[in-house]
Amino acid sequence: MAENRMEKIVALCKRRGFIFQSSEIYGGLNGAWDYGPLGAELKRNLKDAWWKAMTQWRDDILGLDGSILMNRAVWKASGHEATFSDPMIDCKTCQGRFRADQVASTPCPQKPSKMVTACGGELTEARQFNLMFKTYVGPVEDDRNLTYLRPETAQAMFVQFKNVLEVSRKKLPFGIAQIGKAFRNEINPRNFTFRSREFEQMEVEFFVRPSEGKAWLEKWLTDRIAWYESIGLPRKKIQVYDVPAKDRAFYSQGTYDLLYEFPFGAEELEGIAYRTDYDLKQHQAASGKPLEYFDEETREKFIPHVVEPSAGVDRTVLALICEAYTEEGVTDEKGNQETRVVLRFHPRIAPVKAGIFPLLKNKPDLVEKARALAADLRKHFPVFYDEAGAIGRRYRRQDEVGTPFGITVDFETLEGAKEGPLAGRKDTVTLRHRDSMQQERLAISDLLPRLTAALG
Amino acid sequence: MAENRMEKIVALCKRRGFIFQSSEIYGGLNGAWDYGPLGAELKRNLKDAWWKAMTQWRDDILGLDGSILMNRAVWKASGHEATFSDPMIDCKTCQGRFRADQVASTPCPQKPSKMVTACGGELTEARQFNLMFKTYVGPVEDDRNLTYLRPETAQAMFVQFKNVLEVSRKKLPFGIAQIGKAFRNEINPRNFTFRSREFEQMEVEFFVRPSEGKAWLEKWLTDRIAWYESIGLPRKKIQVYDVPAKDRAFYSQGTYDLLYEFPFGAEELEGIAYRTDYDLKQHQAASGKPLEYFDEETREKFIPHVVEPSAGVDRTVLALICEAYTEEGVTDEKGNQETRVVLRFHPRIAPVKAGIFPLLKNKPDLVEKARALAADLRKHFPVFYDEAGAIGRRYRRQDEVGTPFGITVDFETLEGAKEGPLAGRKDTVTLRHRDSMQQERLAISDLLPRLTAALG
Numbered sequence: 001m002a003e004n005r006m007e008k009i010v011a012l013c014k015r016r017g018f019i020f021q022s023s024e025i026y027g028g029l030n031g032a033w034d035y036g037p038l039g040a041e042l043k044r045n046l047k048d049a050w051w052k053a054m055t056q057w058r059d060d061i062l063g064l065d066g067s068i069l070m071n072r073a074v075w076k077a078s079g080h081e082a083t084f085s086d087p088m089i090d091c092k093t094c095q096g097r098f099r100a101d102q103v104a105s106t107p108c109p110q111k112p113s114k115m116v117t118a119c120g121g122e123l124t125e126a127r128q129f130n131l132m133f134k135t136y137v138g139p140v141e142d143d144r145n146l147t148y149l150r151p152e153t154a155q156a157m158f159v160q161f162k163n164v165l166e167v168s169r170k171k172l173p174f175g176i177a178q179i180g181k182a183f184r185n186e187i188n189p190r191n192f193t194f195r196s197r198e199f200e201q202m203e204v205e206f207f208v209r210p211s212e213g214k215a216w217l218e219k220w221l222t223d224r225i226a227w228y229e230s231i232g233l234p235r236k237k238i239q240v241y242d243v244p245a246k247d248r249a250f251y252s253q254g255t256y257d258l259l260y261e262f263p264f265g266a267e268e269l270e271g272i273a274y275r276t277d278y279d280l281k282q283h284q285a286a287s288g289k290p291l292e293y294f295d296e297e298t299r300e301k302f303i304p305h306v307v308e309p310s311a312g313v314d315r316t317v318l319a320l321i322c323e324a325y326t327e328e329g330v331t332d333e334k335g336n337q338e339t340r341v342v343l344r345f346h347p348r349i350a351p352v353k354a355g356i357f358p359l360l361k362n363k364p365d366l367v368e369k370a371r372a373l374a375a376d377l378r379k380h381f382p383v384f385y386d387e388a389g390a391i392g393r394r395y396r397r398q399d400e401v402g403t404p405f406g407i408t409v410d411f412e413t414l415e416g417a418k419e420g421p422l423a424g425r426k427d428t429v430t431l432r433h434r435d436s437m438q439q440e441r442l443a444i445s446d447l448l449p450r451l452t453a454a455l456g
Numbered sequence: 457m458a459e460n461r462m463e464k465i466v467a468l469c470k471r472r473g474f475i476f477q478s479s480e481i482y483g484g485l486n487g488a489w490d491y492g493p494l495g496a497e498l499k500r501n502l503k504d505a506w507w508k509a510m511t512q513w514r515d516d517i518l519g520l521d522g523s524i525l526m527n528r529a530v531w532k533a534s535g536h537e538a539t540f541s542d543p544m545i546d547c548k549t550c551q552g553r554f555r556a557d558q559v560a561s562t563p564c565p566q567k568p569s570k571m572v573t574a575c576g577g578e579l580t581e582a583r584q585f586n587l588m589f590k591t592y593v594g595p596v597e598d599d600r601n602l603t604y605l606r607p608e609t610a611q612a613m614f615v616q617f618k619n620v621l622e623v624s625r626k627k628l629p630f631g632i633a634q635i636g637k638a639f640r641n642e643i644n645p646r647n648f649t650f651r652s653r654e655f656e657q658m659e660v661e662f663f664v665r666p667s668e669g670k671a672w673l674e675k676w677l678t679d680r681i682a683w684y685e686s687i688g689l690p691r692k693k694i695q696v697y698d699v700p701a702k703d704r705a706f707y708s709q710g711t712y713d714l715l716y717e718f719p720f721g722a723e724e725l726e727g728i729a730y731r732t733d734y735d736l737k738q739h740q741a742a743s744g745k746p747l748e749y750f751d752e753e754t755r756e757k758f759i760p761h762v763v764e765p766s767a768g769v770d771r772t773v774l775a776l777i778c779e780a781y782t783e784e785g786v787t788d789e790k791g792n793q794e795t796r797v798v799l800r801f802h803p804r805i806a807p808v809k810a811g812i813f814p815l816l817k818n819k820p821d822l823v824e825k826a827r828a829l830a831a832d833l834r835k836h837f838p839v840f841y842d843e844a845g846a847i848g849r850r851y852r853r854q855d856e857v858g859t860p861f862g863i864t865v866d867f868e869t870l871e872g873a874k875e876g877p878l879a880g881r882k883d884t885v886t887l888r889h890r891d892s893m894q895q896e897r898l899a900i901s902d903l904l905p906r907l908t909a910a911l912g
Contacts, residue, residue, distance in 0.1 A: 017518075017623030023527035025615050025743040029593065029603070034616055035521035036623060043521060044507070051500070056838045059830070062473075065491035065499060067654050068637060071479035088595055097595040133591045135605065137485060137653065139544055139553040139643050147485070149591065149605075159481050160490055167473030167492060169844070181524060181637065187595050197593060198523050287481040374515070382512045388625070 006263040009325050010192055012341070016401050018042065018321065019193060031189030031197030033314070038401055041351035041382060043200075043317050047179050049231055049348060050202045050311070054177040061175040061204060062168050066156025068181055069137060072147040074155050077286035078279065080132060084151055088129040088187050093121035099187040100126035106188055131184040133197075149183035154308060157205040158279040161291055172293060172304055173216065175206035179313070191264050193314045200313035207293070207304040210277070216307045217254050217274040224258060224270060224309050228316075232346030233323055237261045238269075251278035260319040269319060270311040277303040320349060324402055330437075333392050343402030344435055347455045353381040354451060355398040359410040361387040370409040373429070373444065380448060381455060399434055405451060406432035417441055462719040465781050466648055468797070472857050474498065474777065475649060487645030487653030489770070494857055497807035497838060499656075499773050503635050505687055505804060506658045506767070510633040517631040517660060518624050522612025524637055525593060528603040530611050533742035534735065536588060540607055544585035544643050549577035555643040556582035562644055587640045589653075605639035610764060613661040614735045617747055628749060628760055629672065631662035635769070647720050649770045656769035663749070663760040666733070672763045673710050673730040680714060680726060680765050684772075688802030689779055693717045694725075707734035716775040725775060726767040733759040776805060780858055786893075789848050799858030800891055803911045809837040810907060811854040815866040817843040826865040829885070829900065836904060837911060855890055861907060862888035873897055 013019040017036030021028040035043055055063045075081045087100035094110045108119035116123070132148035150156075157164075157176040164176055179202045186197050193199075208216045221240065229235055243255040254274040259266040280303045284291040292301045324343040332338050347353065356374040358366035367387060374385040384403065386394050395406050408430040412418055417428045422441050429447070432439045442450065469475040473492030477484040491499055511519045531537045543556035550566045564575035572579070588604035606612075613620075613632040620632055635658045642653050649655075664672045677696065685691055699711040710730040715722040736759045740747040748757045780799040788794050803809065812830040814822035823843060830841040840859065842850050851862050864886040868874055873884045878897050885903070888895045898906065 014619075015623065017620065020616055020619050022523040022525070022612075023530055023615055024619065025739065025745040025747075026527040026529040029523070029525060029527045031593070032523040032525050034523055034612060036616070036620060037518035037520065038623075040519040040521040041511075044519075055497075056834055059834075059841060062493035063496040063500075064493065065496040067478040067485070067488040067490055069478070069485060069488050069639070069654050071482040071485045073482040074479055129595055133593075135589045135591045137487070137589075137641065139585055139641070156478075156490055159479055160476055160492070163470075163476050163480065164473065164492060167471065167494075183525070185593065185595070198525050283481065289481040291481075378512055378515075385515060 003263070005325070006192070006322075008327075009263070009322060012325070012400065013039070013192075013321065018401075031186055031195075033193050033196060033198075035317075038351045039317070042320065042345075042349060043313060045349040045351065046231065046316055046320065047200075047202065047313060050227075051177070051179060053227055053230075054175075054202075054204055060170070060173060061177050061206070062164055062170070064157055064160060064164065064176050064178045065180065066153065066160065066178060068150050068183075069135075069147060070150060070155065070159075073286060074159055074283075075132065075148055077282045078155050078158075079282070080148070080151060081130070084132060085128040085130045086187055087126040089126045090124045091116065091119075091121040092124065093119075096121075097129075097187055102188060106190075129187060131186065133183050133185050151184050152182050152310070153178045153180045153201045153203050154205060154279070154310065157203070158283055158291075158306075159287075161205075161207070161280060162289070165293070172295070173206060173208040173212065175204045177202075177204045179203075191262070191267070193318050194262070194264075194267060196314060199315075201310060202313055203308065203310045205279075206307045206309070208307060209295075210302065210305045213274050213276065213305040213307060214254060217256070217272065220272050220307050220309050221256050224272060224311075228258070228269070230346075231316075231320065231349050232344075233260060233319055237323065239266050249273070249275070249278075251276050260315075260322075262319065262322055267315070268312075269315050270309060272307065272309045275306045275308055277305050279306060280304065320345065340396065340399060342399040342434060345402035345404070347404040350402045350404050351382065352384045352398070352401060352403045353455055354383045354405040354407055355394065355403045356383055356385050357391060357394050357406065357408045358387050359391060359408055365414055366409050366411075369413060373407065373409065373447075377448065377451075380452065395432060395437075402434070404434045404454070406430075406434070407447065408432065412441075413444075459719070461781070462648070462778075465719070465778060468781070468856065469495070469648075469777065474857075487642055487651075489649050489652060489654075491773075494807045495773070498776065498801075498805060499769060501805040501807065502687065502772055502776065503656075503658065503769060506683070507633070507635060509683055509686075510631075510658075510660055516626070516629060517633050517662070518620055518626070520613055520616060520620065520632050520634045521636065522609065522616065522634060524606050524639075525591075525603060526606060526611065526615075529742060530615055530739075531588065531604055533738045534611050534614075535738070536604070536607060537586070540588060541584040541586045542643055543582040545582045546580045547572065547575075547577040548580065550575075552577075553585075553643055558644060562646075585641075585643060587642065589639050589641050607640050608638050608766070609634045609636045609657045609659050610661060610735070610766065613659070614739055614747075614762075615743075617661075617663070617736060618745070621749070628751070629662060629664040629668065631660045633658075633660045635659075647718070647723070649774050650718070650720075650723060652770060655771075657766060658769055659764065659766040661735075662763045662765070664763060665751075666758065666761045669730050669732065669761040669763060670710060673712070673728065676728050676763050676765050677712050680728060680767075684714070684725070686802075687772075687776065687805050688800075689716060689775055693779065695722050705729070705731070705734075707732050716771075716779075718775065718778055723771070724768075725771050726765060728763065728765045731762045731764055733761050735762060736760065776801065796852065796855060798855040798890060801858035801860070803860040806858045806860050807838065808840045808854070808857060808859045809911055810839045810861040810863055811850065811859045812839055812841050813847060813850050813862065813864045814843050815847060815864055821870055822865050822867075825869060829863065829865065829903075833904065833907075836908065851888060851893075858890070860890045860910070862886075862890070863903065864888065868897075869900075 018039035020034045022032035089100045103116040111119045239259040241257040256272045258270040280291045330340045358370035474495035476490045478488035545556045559572040567575045594601045695715040697713040712728045714726040736747045786796045814826035
């Protein structure tokens with residue numbers, strides 16, 4: 001059932017242009033995905049919502065947009081070069097390579113009905129495989145020019161801490177926010193876009209006084225859950241996992257994982273980690289550059305502590321799609337039972353805000369009016385104009401991609417509304433609501449304020 | 457003079473948090489830059505303006521957000537693996553490597569006052585150096601797993617052409633738009649962020665009937681120049697270079713370069729290339745997958761032609777900063793002559809829209825009122841609250857980062873305006889205009905509509 005649901009979601013994503021396999025015509029690239037027209041908009045809306053909530057709407061967080069390629073010294077100091085690895089085993093029979101802690105749930109490439117632990121192949125001992133992608137910067141391929149694609153966006157915020165502090169003149173507590181691509185050479189990518197090799201992160205490093213770290217960890221936990229609710233992930237589908245000390249990084253004084261109940265199980269959307277002063281201390285020691293904060297009130301110099309809410313963009317996009325995906329039995333215009341597929345996106349993150357339809361394609365007056373309305377509304381938000389096929393089918397096509405509103409230009413628009421409070425009035429349209437499928441008559445002049453308020 | 461101007465701009469970018477050297481505390485990484493708080497906002501505003509103009513505001517272009525890592529077959533078919541290279545020479549004396557066509561303008565690393573051609577070092581013959589960054593995807597570092605960081609975003613739009621066509625049901629002419637990072641292992645990065653190794657592109661692939669290619673090339677030229685004007689780059693600073701046939705790619709039937717007059721010379725912001733059917737043809741042949749378009753009217757199948765307007769994000773950000781940078785002699789409050797540095801950004805792309813100031817920091821009523829106003833306005837656009845120092849200095853600080861409006865809460869706000877049309881009225885503020893430095897009295901309730909209209 002859950003598997004079936006996931007298959008349907010993946011098929012919808014491809015069919016309607018949310019997510020394609022990268023380089024699909026060449027057989028793809030394992031662990032890399034492209035967002036199609038609707039997926040690109042959905043992802044943009046998600047990132048915009050996060051960025052606004054983190055920077056514009058508050059006074060204490062500043063944005064940063066750092067490079068993917070950084071000096072290798074960053075990854076030595078952060079510990080990634082030495083320890084950012086997963087245990088890997090080889091199968092001597094099929095030559096496959098697998099994550100050692102997942103062999104019981106990874107299908108054998110040669111006997112897909114069996115898992116790697118049960119297919120009979122002879123396995124090597126596990127050894128550590130570093131997940132950072134290597135490359136060489138500059139025209140000489142030698143060790144001095146080696147670096148990595150960043151495996152997380154966080155480090156730029158630590159190494160630029162002092163610059164940001166100086167240009168912003170901020171006092172503690174304050175944070176740095178960043179959205180960007182990161183790369184991990186996963187041994188076995190899995191679960192559609194959930195665990196991929198190229199992905200995007202939304203991270204805040206929030207710098208605080210050491211005595212206030214634990215309180216801020218709790219505050220961020222509350223804030224982040226509320227934010228997920230604001231974009232349409234209900235509280236009851238989010239699990240909070242209080243990571244026990246033995247499973248945390250040695251320097252962490254507390255970590256919460258926020259898990260969403262995907263069809264393939266509850267998996268992490270975001271980690272909120274109280275990282276103490278570990279990162280800044282490491283970089284101060286390795287670079288020889290002071291990364292301290294001077295407290296003007298107490299006249300003390302110290303390295304701030306940090307709380308890091310770190311969210312996955314692609315995982316959240318996938319959670320939004322999974323949460324929105326609904327099948328329901330409905331009766332069509334001819335009285336037949338059928339299944340309606342609808343993505344119940346929060347209007348704030350829906351990729352298209354309104355579908356605009358002339359009732360009939362072959363009536364120039366209707367078409368002209370509907371096109372003019374579309375041209376007018378698209379100045380304010382993304383709309384989709386569609387004149388092809390029966391109006392019921394056009395509604396369904398927009399339901400399936402989560403468009404919250406349908407606007408139909410019909411003969412009453414031209415001739416005057418037949419009934420209701422607007423009876424006799426021209427320039428009215430039908431406004432159809434995606435979730436309830438209810439329709440109401442509305443003056444064209446009332447559309448923009450009405451929709452703008454609903455899209456908030 | 458021009459050099460001096462560029463030095464001042466680079467210094468301002470660092471000092472005020474537009475652009476930092478990547479990994480600066482470790483000595484940087486040549487050709488990689490980080491956008492600080494103000495730079496990140498400026499870049500976002502630029503990309504948003506482009507994305508809206510290309511997708512939301514028109515009916516014929518769809519967005520895509522493709523991966524940076526693609527199947528190596530893409531780069532074989534596109535020709536990049538064989539030919540995406542620059543001529544490189546080595547100096548046998550200092551071991552430096554240089555772009556052969558730039559040695560006359562590249563300083564010698566050991567004798568910086570001389571250029572490489574004149575320092576006396578013995579140079580090798582030029583040979584081709586491929587500019588793509590290599591990496592290995594998956595746990596085995598062998599030739600089968602080799603691929604590249606994309607050197608341009610364009611290819612994803614070609615290889616996904618059929619998918620986008622199918623999900624969108626578009627008819628020719630239509631386009632695909634994408635913004636994203638690309639990487640080129642430049643032998644000698646130069647001119648600040650202008651020629652870097654990691655950069656961002658904004659590209660459209662616009663697919664047309666073969667007979668309409670030349671007309672669309674002209675139309676795109678006009679449209680793109682108008683767009684640069686709409687974000688604040690004046691027509692007179694943009695040069696159009698009609699690339700002669702001998703300097704174009706062999707398949708191109710016309711290419712225009714748009715150059716902006718930077719302090720370091722006129723350099724390319726965007727290339728608009730009529731690429732014919734070259735790219736789709738290459739990928740169809742290499743992948744064996746049909747990439748044709750079926751014209752329902754003429755019942756013909758053909759490979760569409762493409763016109764590609766390809767813009768550099770970082771270059772345009774730099775052009776906007778260079779264009780905005782102004783020094784002017786002004787008289788301060790005490791009658792002294794001083795130099796005012798002001799970034800005259802178009803309000804649409806300015807990183808901060810309004811500075812909000814209580815006249816005095818030590819008057820709780822003023823501070824409370826100003827803070828409340830800031831909290832209210834930041835729901836709508838980015839604002840900056842500042843209470844530190846003399847009001848004149850606070851204005852100057854915002855002038856220097858291009859904030860178009862300054863709003864000051866003073867005693868008249870609390871007690872009633874002393875003069876003018878609002879005399880006697882409470883809850884008014886001073887609105888100061890960045891460019892003219894003129895001030896006017898405005899009711900707080902009129903601020904939001906007034907500013908929203910101006911920021912449009």
